[in-house]
Amino acid sequence: MDHGREINLTTHIGGGLILRNPVMTASGTFGYGREFSDFVNLHHLGAVVVKGISLLPRSGNPPPRIVETTGGMLNAIGLENVGVEAFLRDKLPYLREIGTPVVVNILGDSLDDYAELAEILNDIDGISAIEVNISCPNVKQGGVAFGTDPGMVRAVTRAVKAKTSRPVIIKLSPNVTDITVTARAAEEGGADAVSLINTLIGMAIDHRTRTPRLANVIGGLSGPAIKPVALRMVWQTARAVKIPVIGIGGIMNAEDALEFLVAGAAAVQIGTANFVNPDTTERVVDGITRYLQESGCQALQEIIGTLRLC
Amino acid sequence: MTAHQLKSEIVRKEQLAKDIIRLTLAAPEIAVRAIPGQFMMLKATDKMEPLLRRPFSIHQATSNGLVQILFKVVGAGSKFLADREQGDILDIVGPLGHGFDLPDDPSANLCLVGGGMGCAPLYFLTKRLLTNRLEGSLQLYLGATTAKELAVVKEDFENLGVKVFAATDDGSLGYHGFVTDLVAESLDKELRWQFYSCGPHPMMNKVARFCAAEKWPCQVSLETMMACGISACLGCTVRSSPAKLISSNKQFLHVCKDGPVFDSGDVAWTTAER
Ligand SMILES: Cc1cc2nc3c(=O)[nH]c(=O)nc-3n(C[C@H](O)[C@H](O)[C@H](O)COP(=O)(O)OP(=O)(O)OC[C@H]3O[C@@H](n4cnc5c(N)ncnc54)[C@H](O)[C@@H]3O)c2cc1C
Ligand SMILES: Cc1cc2nc3c(=O)[nH]c(=O)nc-3n(C[C@H](O)[C@H](O)[C@H](O)COP(=O)(O)O)c2cc1C
Ligand code: FES
Numbered sequence: 001m002d003h004g005r006e007i008n009l010t011t012h013i014g015g016g017l018i019l020r021n022p023v024m025t026a027s028g029t030f031g032y033g034r035e036f037s038d039f040v041n042l043h044h045l046g047a048v049v050v051k052g053i054s055l056l057p058r059s060g061n062p063p064p065r066i067v068e069t070t071g072g073m074l075n076a077i078g079l080e081n082v083g084v085e086a087f088l089r090d091k092l093p094y095l096r097e098i099g100t101p102v103v104v105n106i107l108g109d110s111l112d113d114y115a116e117l118a119e120i121l122n123d124i125d126g127i128s129a130i131e132v133n134i135s136c137p138n139v140k141q142g143g144v145a146f147g148t149d150p151g152m153v154r155a156v157t158r159a160v161k162a163k164t165s166r167p168v169i170i171k172l173s174p175n176v177t178d179i180t181v182t183a184r185a186a187e188e189g190g191a192d193a194v195s196l197i198n199t200l201i202g203m204a205i206d207h208r209t210r211t212p213r214l215a216n217v218i219g220g221l222s223g224p225a226i227k228p229v230a231l232r233m234v235w236q237t238a239r240a241v242k243i244p245v246i247g248i249g250g251i252m253n254a255e256d257a258l259e260f261l262v263a264g265a266a267a268v269q270i271g272t273a274n275f276v277n278p279d280t281t282e283r284v285v286d287g288i289t290r291y292l293q294e295s296g297c298q299a300l301q302e303i304i305g306t307l308r309l310c
Numbered sequence: 311m312t313a314h315q316l317k318s319e320i321v322r323k324e325q326l327a328k329d330i331i332r333l334t335l336a337a338p339e340i341a342v343r344a345i346p347g348q349f350m351m352l353k354a355t356d357k358m359e360p361l362l363r364r365p366f367s368i369h370q371a372t373s374n375g376l377v378q379i380l381f382k383v384v385g386a387g388s389k390f391l392a393d394r395e396q397g398d399i400l401d402i403v404g405p406l407g408h409g410f411d412l413p414d415d416p417s418a419n420l421c422l423v424g425g426g427m428g429c430a431p432l433y434f435l436t437k438r439l440l441t442n443r444l445e446g447s448l449q450l451y452l453g454a455t456t457a458k459e460l461a462v463v464k465e466d467f468e469n470l471g472v473k474v475f476a477a478t479d480d481g482s483l484g485y486h487g488f489v490t491d492l493v494a495e496s497l498d499k500e501l502r503w504q505f506y507s508c509g510p511h512p513m514m515n516k517v518a519r520f521c522a523a524e525k526w527p528c529q530v531s532l533e534t535m536m537a538c539g540i541s542a543c544l545g546c547t548v549r550s551s552p553a554k555l556i557s558s559n560k561q562f563l564h565v566c567k568d569g570p571v572f573d574s575g576d577v578a579w580t581t582a583e584r
Contacts, residue, residue, distance in 0.1 A: 031542040038313045039403075051544075059561035066537050066545035068362050073537060077544045080562070223361055252358070275538040276353075276361060278315060278403065 007292045008299035009285075011046070011266050014192030014244045015167025017129055019046035019101060019267060022300060023257065023285045026248050026271030027052050027105035027131065027171070028077065029222075030281075032091040033098065039278035044285055046267060047101040050091070052133050054107050055117060057083035067204045067213040072223030072250070073272060074202050076216035079107055084120055096126030103169065107133040111159045118163035130166050132156060135173025135198035147173030147198070150185035157189025169246065172196040172237075174226075179233045180240035187241045195246035195269060196237060197230045223272040224250040231263055238264025238305060252280070254287020261288075264305040313540065314339040315403045321376065323396050326462040329383040330427075331392045333400075338375030340404045344368045346435035347409030347508075347531055347571040350379070351539035353401035354387030364388065365536050367431035367508070367570075368405060377404075380430040380463070406539050410435050410506055410529055410571050417445040419501045423517050425453040425489055425509025429463050431531055432508055436470060449497065451475045453489025453509065457482035490516040502526060507574075518574035528574040534565045541567035549578035 009021035024047040030036055033048045042048065060080025067074050082091065087104075095102045104127050106117040114132060121127055134156055135147035146152045153170065160168050170186035172179060174197035183194050199220025204213040212218075230249020238245045247265030251257050252273045260268050273280040288300070297303065314337075322334035340350065351363035364387040369378040383392045394400065410431075413420065420439060424432040429452050439448060450472050454460035460483055464474045476484030477492045485492040490513055497503065505528035507517040514530045521528035537543040547562040548569075554576040555561060563569065563577065 028544075029542060031540075035540050035542045039315055060544065060547070062549065063547045063562070064535055065547055066535050066543065068360060068535075068537075071358060071361060073362065075537075075543070075545060080544045080547075224358055272361075272537075275543055276363065277401075278538075278540060 005293050007289055009289065011300055012244060013246060013267050015129065017167045021046040021285050022261065022267035023281050024267055024269045025049050025281060026269035027133065029271040029274045033095045036278055040282045042098045042100050044282050045100050047103050047128065048095060049103040049105055049131055049269060051081055052079055052105040052107045053081055053084050053087050054079065055084055055113055057081065057086065062215040064213065064215055069204055070225060072221050072225035074204055074214060074219035074221055076214045076219035084117060088124060092126060101128035102126060103129045103131050105131040105133050111155060114156055115159040115163050118160040122164040122166060127166060129169055130160065130164060131169040131171050131195060132160055133171050135171055147182065148176050150181050153182045153185040154189040157186050157191050161190040167192040169193045169195050171198055173198050174229060174233055175201050180236050183237045183241050187243050191243060193244040193246060194237060194241065195248055197233055197249045200226055200229065224252055226250045227256060231259060234260055234265050235263040254284045254291060257284050257288060258291060261304050262307050266304060312343065313404060313406055316340065317399050318402045320394055320396050320398050320400060327458045330459060332378055332380045334376050334378050335400060335402065336375060337377045337402060341371040341375045341377050344371035344377060344405040345409035346438050347431050348405040348407050349570060350402050350404030350406065352391065354390045360387045362537050363539065365539055368434055369430040370434050380427065382427050403539065407566055407570050408568060412438065413504055419446040419503050421449045421497060421503045421505050423451045423489060423493055423505065423507040425513040428509030433466060435506060436467060436472060440470060448472060451489050451493050453477045455479045494520060515579045518579060521574060529571050530574045531570045532565050532572060536566055539566045549580060551576055551578050
């Protein structure tokens, strides 16, 4: 950048983890990193969050799994993933080599699953944090049930924290009446940070055939359509908890990311936008840098949580 | 495999029929690597809507850095592309996916069956096949709803020196009926054929069944909804055939990565999920 001036973009996302910049990838939209190596310099990202990993491989839901909707998309992938063993053997070495912090997103059907995953990952080099998906709407067991019950959120958080020394990020479900309740439950359980939002449960119907457009009938809505909801929830959560908040939902460009930072997010994750423009993450880093240079800031921290209420 | 995201200039636009457009794009990085059967993801808006890129087969890639797409207007994204003019810039990602496997044996007899816009990748395939051979026969079947949709493309194939067996639903050009029926009626079954097919799902299903019965190898190019095209979203699945499930232990295959071209025996030909 020829504007010259170095900006301090570092940000603290809990548990002592400091990122070189606030731009992370959202789980399930960036594969295991390598898929984007033709489009993005992975060294330039704050962190890579990988596709959700379970104890055993999962083959996911039958097709059709995705459908485009106005300003977004619905997905019912069904948490297809290679399982923790293949992840550690086949996927992690590449990311470890890159050196950008790796956040492993985990999912399970029971408290024991989460605890066991946390324990397995705790012994592995090259993992900077664990993000716990308690909110995926696609799987019939677990998923929503964990993310919507404050008692369960606390229990999952404790179970994972008990088995790992790594920072633990609890990824919250937006499919609740008051997200600050589950956010506080995560904090009470010992979470180092919360990330939000996961997808909003939605549905699409073909009225001519009178059939659902997804084989799973319902799916998770993502993309620009959900941004106002995500922003609102991030703002509310940032005021309700003391731990760092990571903002997710419909971020397409640097301006969107800056809105989340102003609302109180310490970092952001970019999801669906990776499909639209595979180089979005890197562009957002550049765009945030440029904005800070132009507005005379020295550091990212000068704008986080600076929303002015009239 | 390396893919590129490019800002690509439209160097030529051809209106082949009312709703059928061919665009020639300057995309040297893609052209040099492209394999027949591979596709590109095109941004089909300059705004936010439609949000997702649209997949299109590579219709032709030339040594002077050009790629072509041939498409039909079916909705907002293809309409946007059809409304672009020469000199406009498109945002494209490619080449993507696993293309057609070319025959190792130069004397193999090859049968290509295209339906509708399925003729798009078959043109690139035919050109590539012709550069390497031929000792065996190459037989090409193209089907369309009506003559207007077929005429220009048919001529292009004929200019390559290939005889085209044409079929139209309304009988306005060539055989009156399904292209698959024309294949069944006219192909020399004394020979052993290697099939390549691209077109509507029911057509490829028939081709696949026909080949399975004759024990001929058959490659098909499948379509699904795609969000990313680069194996990140895991949305573009088709079900594996029972045989493939046993051999690979994979219940689903991903069209953007394992395909779009598959051995017809690897995929389950259920229609319920489409
Ligand atoms: C690997 C691959 C290669 C393709 N190659 C070509 C090509 O060479 N030429 C060509 O004309 N088309 C091709 N298609 C289909 C093309 O991608 C769709 O026609 C296009 O995405 C429609 O976008 P739209 O916004 O115009 O229509 P939409 O508004 O999105 O949809 C309009 C209608 O088109 C149909 N449609 C939408 N998406 C698809 C799809 N992915 N596949 C099939 N039907 C769809 C649906 O029935 C829908 O109701 C290809 C698809 C794939 C997956
Ligand atoms: C195709 C797809 C797959 C996803 N898979 C996961 C997943 O495995 N684990 C998870 O925690 N979130 C998953 N998500 C949710 C995203 O990480 C993100 O929270 C959500 O999409 C909202 O952000 P966006 O609007 O930027 O996409 C997935 C989203 C999409 C679109
Ligand atoms: S289209 Fe996203 S994985 Fe195939």
